[in-house]
Amino acid sequence: MPDQNLTGTRSTAPVAEVAQAEAGPPPGKPRSLWSDAWSDLRRKPSFLIAAAMILVLIVIAAFPGLFTSASPRDADLSGAFLRSPELTKFFSPEWFGYDSQGRSVYARVIYGTRASIVIGVSVTVIVLFVGSLVGMIAGYFGGWVDAVVSRIVDTFMGIPFLLGAMVILVSFDVRGKLVITLALAVLGWTTIARVMRGSVISVKQADYVQAARSLGAGTWRILLRHVLPNAMAPVIVVAMVALGGYISAEATLSYLGIGLADPAMSWGSDINTGKDQIRVALHVLIFPSIMLSGTILAFLMMGDAVRDALDPKLR
Amino acid sequence: MADTTREPILEVRNLVKHFPLTQGIVFRRQVGAVRAVDDISFTLYPGETLGIVGESGCGKSTVAKLLMNLERATAGEIFYKGEDISKLSGRALKAVRRNIQMVFQDPYTSLNPRMTVGDIIGEPFDIHPEAAPKGDKQARVRELLDVVGLNPEYINRYPHQFSGGQRQRIGIARGLALNPEIIICDEPVSALDVSVQAQVINLMEKLQDEFGLSYLFIAHDLSIVRHISDRVGVMYLGKMVEIGSDAAIYDHPTHPYTQALLSAVPLPDPDAREGRERIILTGDVPSPANPPSGCRFRTRCWKAQDRCAEELPLLAVPQRYADADTAVAHDSACHFAEEKPQVTHA
Ligand SMILES: Nc1ncnc2c1ncn2[C@@H]1O[C@H](COP(=O)(O)OP(=O)(O)OP(=O)(O)O)[C@@H](O)[C@H]1O
Ligand code: SF4
Ligand SMILES: [Mg+2]
Numbered sequence: 001m002p003d004q005n006l007t008g009t010r011s012t013a014p015v016a017e018v019a020q021a022e023a024g025p026p027p028g029k030p031r032s033l034w035s036d037a038w039s040d041l042r043r044k045p046s047f048l049i050a051a052a053m054i055l056v057l058i059v060i061a062a063f064p065g066l067f068t069s070a071s072p073r074d075a076d077l078s079g080a081f082l083r084s085p086e087l088t089k090f091f092s093p094e095w096f097g098y099d100s101q102g103r104s105v106y107a108r109v110i111y112g113t114r115a116s117i118v119i120g121v122s123v124t125v126i127v128l129f130v131g132s133l134v135g136m137i138a139g140y141f142g143g144w145v146d147a148v149v150s151r152i153v154d155t156f157m158g159i160p161f162l163l164g165a166m167v168i169l170v171s172f173d174v175r176g177k178l179v180i181t182l183a184l185a186v187l188g189w190t191t192i193a194r195v196m197r198g199s200v201i202s203v204k205q206a207d208y209v210q211a212a213r214s215l216g217a218g219t220w221r222i223l224l225r226h227v228l229p230n231a232m233a234p235v236i237v238v239a240m241v242a243l244g245g246y247i248s249a250e251a252t253l254s255y256l257g258i259g260l261a262d263p264a265m266s267w268g269s270d271i272n273t274g275k276d277q278i279r280v281a282l283h284v285l286i287f288p289s290i291m292l293s294g295t296i297l298a299f300l301m302m303g304d305a306v307r308d309a310l311d312p313k314l315r
Numbered sequence: 316m317a318d319t320t321r322e323p324i325l326e327v328r329n330l331v332k333h334f335p336l337t338q339g340i341v342f343r344r345q346v347g348a349v350r351a352v353d354d355i356s357f358t359l360y361p362g363e364t365l366g367i368v369g370e371s372g373c374g375k376s377t378v379a380k381l382l383m384n385l386e387r388a389t390a391g392e393i394f395y396k397g398e399d400i401s402k403l404s405g406r407a408l409k410a411v412r413r414n415i416q417m418v419f420q421d422p423y424t425s426l427n428p429r430m431t432v433g434d435i436i437g438e439p440f441d442i443h444p445e446a447a448p449k450g451d452k453q454a455r456v457r458e459l460l461d462v463v464g465l466n467p468e469y470i471n472r473y474p475h476q477f478s479g480g481q482r483q484r485i486g487i488a489r490g491l492a493l494n495p496e497i498i499i500c501d502e503p504v505s506a507l508d509v510s511v512q513a514q515v516i517n518l519m520e521k522l523q524d525e526f527g528l529s530y531l532f533i534a535h536d537l538s539i540v541r542h543i544s545d546r547v548g549v550m551y552l553g554k555m556v557e558i559g560s561d562a563a564i565y566d567h568p569t570h571p572y573t574q575a576l577l578s579a580v581p582l583p584d585p586d587a588r589e590g591r592e593r594i595i596l597t598g599d600v601p602s603p604a605n606p607p608s609g610c611r612f613r614t615r616c617w618k619a620q621d622r623c624a625e626e627l628p629l630l631a632v633p634q635r636y637a638d639a640d641t642a643v644a645h646d647s648a649c650h651f652a653e654e655k656p657q658v659t660h661a
Binding site: 034214215216 | 380383384385408409412413416417419420421424425426427428429430438439441442443486489493
């Protein structure tokens with residue numbers, strides 16, 4: 001995909017001007033739809049906020065040690081059970097208070113980030129790959145391939161997402177990140193496949209695909225150079241929104257006790273711990289909840305902003 | 316100019332394309348067929364332009380797609396220099412494609428929006444490495460841009476930075492890249508402003524002279540093809556109803572449908588307009604899935620008789636003109652083919 005100019009500036013010559021003079025103005029910088037979208041996005045506060053939040057979350061997930069010196073597992077030996085937050089002590093272990101086992105809530109929130117981000121991103125990557133491939137094949141080749149794939153997709157779509165995940169996870173004794181990721185991916189790929197199929201069906205009828213065929217282009221060239229780049233935009237938007245959904249699903253499963261559990265750390269299981277002391281120590285519940293909602297919100301906002309920027313009807 | 320004494324470069328014989336109408340999703344049953352192209356024959360000579368004219372839905376684009384092998388013919392043959400190309404596939408088909416290229420109707424959808432102009436015009440060389448220029452591919456692309464009247468410096472731009480007319484020039488440059496002998500033009504200017512239409516048609520004529528191209532030029536009204544065509548074929552509901560030289564179709568049309576089309580063409584000369592009779596066709600075009608028996612035009616023809624419903628008129632020189640030595644002696648598929656001077660001149 002020609003995105004060498006992703007950081008390029010918007011050419012100053014408007015299209016209308018090009019249209020008048022057949023001889024044309026001096027050549028400007030090349031622009032693609034992606035670079036147009038990018039220059040739109042850069043000016044959008046909601047995109048910038050979402051991008052900043054996601055960036056910070058990724059750094060936290062990768063290097064939690066940079067953000068706190070406290071251990072998320074060891075109890076504070078000074079007997080800090082359920083001690084209230086000290087909101088002015090920024091970034092200190094006491095910042096968000098302590099939980100019922102004397103562990104720093106701040107440290108747990110920081111270390112819990114990784115599970116959410118890793119599971120959310122991995123599920124999205126798998127789902128994008130599998131769903132796009134299946135959707136593309138069904139949409140492009142049509143016929144009985146499409147009929148079979150569509151029935152499978154419909155069948156999966158009929159399974160309630162969380163219920164399905166619970167059924168799958170209960171059958172495992174040990175439920176680590178990998179198992180949860182795979183369970184969510186197995187149930188999630190159909191959404192992407194369906195969007196991709198529709199997108200490919202509309203793109204494959206475009207004259208430029210016919211033009212490539214009439215030049216003698218092979219199936220792979222047509223799929224990779226013509227169909228995929230043009231069918232990708234709606235899929236990417238759906239995937240970004242879905243990423244928020246996967247993070248929320250992981251948290252829900254962990255909250256219900258069939259996702260990650262001690263010693264693994266997850267906001268969902270911490271929220272579960274916190275709910276028992278909700279009257280005495282609200283902070284144990286509140287801080288992981290805020291982190292969880294903030295993270296989901298960031299991905300939803302990002303998906304929304306990208307959707308607007310890529311929507312050809314708005315340009 | 317066309318040389319009709321030579322061998323045809325393209326010969327279409329009894330071409331048929333039926334699109335099946337199906338029901339059911341997993342187990343499909345055929346419940347009928349859209350008879351988009353139904354037994355059409357014509358020839359194209361080297362260096363000539365054959366215009367194909369007809370109302371929307373009469374099967375023009377389907378003919379183009381069949382010639383390009385974008386759709387498989389239900390029956391019939393397409394001979395390119397004597398070889399039937401309608402059943403080719405794989406490498407043999409790919410080789411033939413180099414010689415027959417297409418310019419599409421809509422310049423807004425015929426160029427991949429995610430590719431630069433350089434990549435679009437250069438793609439034919441990637442697909443046919445044997446036809447690629449020996450040296451610099453970029454240089455050849457710039458040259459092609461120049462040939463179609465675009466600034467070669469535009470090579471790194473994207474299609475949406477161009478106007479409709481400029482895009483169509485890009486499409487033409489892509490069609491020229493492999494040095495084809497035949498270019499199928501499916502309504503190449505109907506999506507453009509009238510002022511730009513003439514520019515693009517002039518360019519196509521210039522290129523024809525320069526490279527000795529043969530054109531199959533599709534349009535939905537007779538006035539556009541008049542300027543560029545040597546011969547014209549008129550289609551109605553999947554059939555060719557009349558075909559002949561420029562003079563035959565424009566000055567001596569004998570098929571009622573052609574006469575009706577011609578009577579609707581605006582005339583620049585007010586004196587000529589005076590004595591002309593305007594034929595207004597009533598009724599809708601019937602569905603190609605369920606065409607009328609006999610002559611397909613009979614539901615809208617003012618001359619229709621019982622015979623028209625029973626007997627399919629063949630495309631041939633009408634009996635009454637068989638011995639005429641003017642342009643009036645040309646193929647017309649009507650039982651009662653006859654000139655009607657009121658529609659052409661006063
Ligand atoms: N893939 C297809 N499947 C089913 N029917 C089709 C298909 N393609 C075309 N048709 C039908 O075949 C008929 C002829 O279509 P075609 O596109 O060739 O017409 P056309 O003369 O090019 O019209 P226009 O001037 O609108 O471009 C139409 O009735 C159309 O609905
Ligand atoms: S054959 Fe009959 S219906 Fe058909 S065009 Fe001639 S007169 Fe009209
Ligand atoms: Mg058409």
